[in-house]
Amino acid sequence: MAFLNKQKRPFTVVVEGNIGCGKTTFLNHCNKFNNVCVLAEPIEMWRNCNNHNLLGLLYQDIKKWSFTFQSYVQLTMLQQHTKQTSCPIKLMERSIYSARYCFVEKMKQDGLIPQASAAVIDKHFQWIRENVDITVDLIVYLRTTPEVVYERMLKRNRSEEKSVSLEYLQALHQIHEDWLYHKSLFDLPANVLVLNANLDKSAICEEYLKVEGHILNKSV
Ligand code: DGT
Structure with missing residues (x-):
């Protein structure tokens, strides 16, 4: 592969999971393990691309900005996948796969991305898959119900997300379910472990224990 990392690849x-499912909380929990490199989603980069808040623009006018936003998400996710680390384990919030398989897919379903623009994203995605090492070893799916994440999203009150509806979260939930749970949509880049992420913060730590062993002490 043309852009294969020379360094030994970490177990990735x-x-x-859906918007508001608790990915950040899970990542924060895993930050205490010193053999794990934790990479949060590059949302601050999406909020400031040469002073343009692409996330804000997206939700202001989703039809106009979907292609621009997803192009930048794809680039920043590629940067996360290829970021070198000396840690034996890398833990990423989301991936280039969910950007394509969940978010771009939803935009395509809703006719928000013209077919020609979707083709460009797909060509780029395909080229990356064939030429760059974006291997994933394990997927942790934080499974929720749309009503629960909707409540959480309202509570956190992220200014850009004011226009996100329960219907949108229901549709995004279904895509995550079909991809990661029913395994009927797109290919899976790795095995999936499913956690009940409807549990609140006081109960979720026990749920995390179910996957810790699968993540820690791993190497490729
Ligand atoms: P968490 O910790 O589970 O609450 O995670 P969130 O909700 O902060 O993170 P995420 O990735 O579910 O959502 C980030 C925001 O960006 C959300 O408003 C959805 C929006 N978005 C639109 N397209 C994409 C995409 O391709 N990828 C990601 N990650 N977010 C996208």
């Missing part, structure tokens, strides 16, 4: 785990 990606955390997936």
Whole structure:
């Protein structure tokens, strides 16, 4: 592969799930393990691309900005996948796969991305898959119900997300379910472990224990 990292590849785990499912909380929990390199989602980069808040623009006018936003998400996710680390384990919040398989897919379903623009994203995605090492070893799916994440999203009150509806979260939930739970949509880049992420913060730590062993002490 043309852009294969020379350094030994870390065991790579990606955390997936609907908006507001608790990916950040899971990542913060894993920050205490010193053999794990934790990479949070590059949302601050999306909020400031040469002073342009692409996330804000997206939700202001989703039809106009979907292609621009997803192009930048794809680039920043590629940067996360290829970021070198001396840690034996890398834990990423989301991936280039969920950007394509969940978010771009939803935009395509809703006719928000013209077919020609979707083709460009796909060509780029395909080229990356064939030429760059974006291997994932394990997926942790934080499974929730749309009503629960909707409540959490309202509570956190992120200014850009004011226009996100329960219907949107329901549709995004279904895509995550079909991809990661029913395994009927797209290919899976790795095995999936499913956690009940509807549990609140006081109960979720026990749920985390179910996957810790699969993540820690791993190497490729
Ligand atoms: P958490 O910790 O589970 O609450 O995680 P969130 O909700 O902060 O993170 P995420 O990735 O579910 O959502 C980030 C925001 O960006 C959300 O408003 C959805 C929006 N978005 C639109 N397209 C994409 C995409 O391709 N990838 C990601 N990650 N977010 C996208």
